[in-house]
Amino acid sequence: MKEIKVTMIGPSSVGKTSLLAAIYDQYKPAINGTDLQITPEESTKASLKTRLEELKNLDNTDFLTTEWTRRTTEERTYTFELSKRGGNTFSKILFQDYPGEWLNSNSSSKQKMEDFLRESDAVIIAIDTPALMESKSDFDWHKKRNSVEEIYNVFETVYRNIISPKLIILAPVRCEAYYIKESQKYDTELLNRIKKGYEQLLNHLDSQSLIDKVAVVVTPVQTVGNVVFNSIEIDERKEPKIIFHKTGGKYQPIDSEQPLRYILRFVLSNSINSRWGMCNWLRKGLNLDKDLKEAVNKFTDSSMCKTNGGFAIIQGHSLLNIE
């Protein structure tokens, strides 16, 4: 059985595991009405449930803080099984979660992360949105907080002579303060700043050898819904300290299923178009079962994958085409 591998990267305590917990919390309503079944493996379910409970336990509390969830101390795999409702598992999605520090480390830990990234079909880069949005024109806070240089270095090292297509999801998280409820859209500046703040990386991915093989999308995710950016203080080490307001509201993530929709859309698109011979395993499976293909299609078609109001496909439209 082919596995769909997804690497989660981003700075420490940005909320990569919270993003996974939000995906776990929200995928069920998202697949409702489709014939697609997504089932977390037992240990994945238990582990994400524990984290979800921690986040939900903060409901009805109101405080200012810098961090409110425990940091990931060691790598961990979260596995979801894909099947047609009531049918056999035809594939698994493996989300590989890493401590943010591994981006900066020169040890074998970083090597492990790069090895997994090399094999991954997709990567989710979690972005600390306030650091990006509140930075001055030099993007200094953003560069430091979001480990921009380190992330660029990782891709420069890993994305060489790649054969199969890749999907990169830029996921601004902790973005509650930049969401305009009335229009249900994000501040237009968010997308501009992502393009500016990751200019070097995006230029690299846009290069001749990668443009046809790498799709890049932006999917903002409100991983908790009840914690908003408050202010930035400069601490005694002259480092920016981002203060959040944990409001009294309830845990209510928004758009957390979008990365999952894009991942499946990418996989489906590549199976339909059989690019570079990849995804034969899935194409074979889907051809054998048109209902299953229809189920994945329904979950991932263009009306389901958001493309405006802060969401965007930056490059690789053809790699995400399922028409």
Add this chain to the structure above:
Amino acid sequence: MKIYFKTRGDSQKQGYSWKITEPPLMKERQITSLIDHDFFSIVLGRYNNNLYLLITGLESKKNKYGNSSIENSVLWESHNESEEKDLIHLAALGLQDHLKNQLESKIDDAIKLNPDKEDADGFAIDFNKIEPKIIIDKLSKVRNDESTESIISNDKPNSNYLAPDNLERKQKLASELKELASEDTEMPELLKENNRIFVVVTQNATESQFKQAKVWRGISNLIEAKLEITHDKELRKNVLGRFFTGIHRKDFRLVIVGLALILVVSAYPLYSSSLINYLSQKNKPSIALLVALMPSVEHVIIKPCTTQTSIPPSTQENVTSCMQAKINQPILLQGYSQQAEKVMYSLENQENELSPAQLSLETKIWQVNLNGFKTAGEYKIQVQEFNKEEQVISKKIILINVDVNK
């Protein structure tokens, strides 16, 4: 003794890192993927010929960042028998819930935050403070209100077991490990096996993960609680455990007696049934030993009996567990229920005569002692679990097939 320590500094920039360096063990995915490192877990195993003890998720009391807790992890490694025993002893202490706070605090004592402004990690460790002997000495002085001595393991040392995470199971394992750590006990061959994981206590490991890793003793929330049956309370005495696990040098006579008894039982199988019946009426440890050594009456886990052909189809769907017993064989039924506040049981066709089962609200384990059945046949015990509101939350029917020949 090599010691490794993982924690983080108190600024946002400073993430988790190992001091002095990352241990080679952490590159072994089979070991690291078994546990959730962010939460309290214990792993005892042997790697590269060293016995190691890894304890993770020890909450720091003095270090915190924002509203986020900080968890410390420690790894001890040794290839010296006396130090290895210390590690086994420390694992036993780490298993005891009432010592967890003290253990966390002792580990915390070793951390010095911001020792040097140039230090990028933001912490230093005084490794002398976390030498196993020092921690054992301190933890052993902690008054133990919940005696673990009364819960003694009767699990077969040479078989693996997996169990749900509950106080009784952890105390049993602690007892077993303490015994192995004793100066008078030889290190069992099993714990000398290289590249093997012996003990794992963690939140979210599954039965298949444990089995794949060939874990000797695995405790996790994800292990399904099964009904257990043991022969008699006397079996809880530690005699059997001592007999198999590293034989006590002082108890050599016991070994001789045990072997002699095995010979007696093997040589006279025809008499075994009546011999047990006779002996079990007495209530002496030596008798318990004999009974325990007989394969036909040892500790049994009863499972859902979906393939029992002897059960009439009309009742099959109601029967949750089944087992075999001999005439007059005393029986202890045990079960685990997370929600039950009261457990009652009755014999078949006597639903109006419900008797209360013993239930520990702390361990959530209930038990029913039965004297045994005088005649052969099929007996059904109905067990009902009640919640706080006195509503029945589950009904179990345990089918006991009593046969003089089985």
